[in-house]
Structure formats: structure tokens, C-alpha cells
Amino acid sequence: MRFESAGQTHIGRRTHNEDAYCVLPERGLFVVADGLGGQE
Secondary structure (H helix, E strand, O other): OOOOOOOOOOOOOOOOOOOOOEEEEHHEEEEOOOOOOOOO
8 A cells, every 4th residue: 555645834823833743654653743832
């Protein structure tokens, strides 16, 4: 089975970006971490 993947984050109106992703297709690993962005 063949996979194609892409990843992109955008800081938006924040001062820093809390979102992250990791793509390691050779290990079958695709991870997305969504930051809390503005949570106080």
C-alpha cells in the first residue's frame, strides 16, 4: 500500500505556534498534536 502525506501549520494571530506534526512513513507513524492556542 502506498501513502502520500503532507503537513503544514500556521501561527495565525498568535505570538507562537503550539501545533506540531511528525511524519515517519518508513515506520508507519503519522502524528498530529493540536495546541491549545489561547487557552488561559
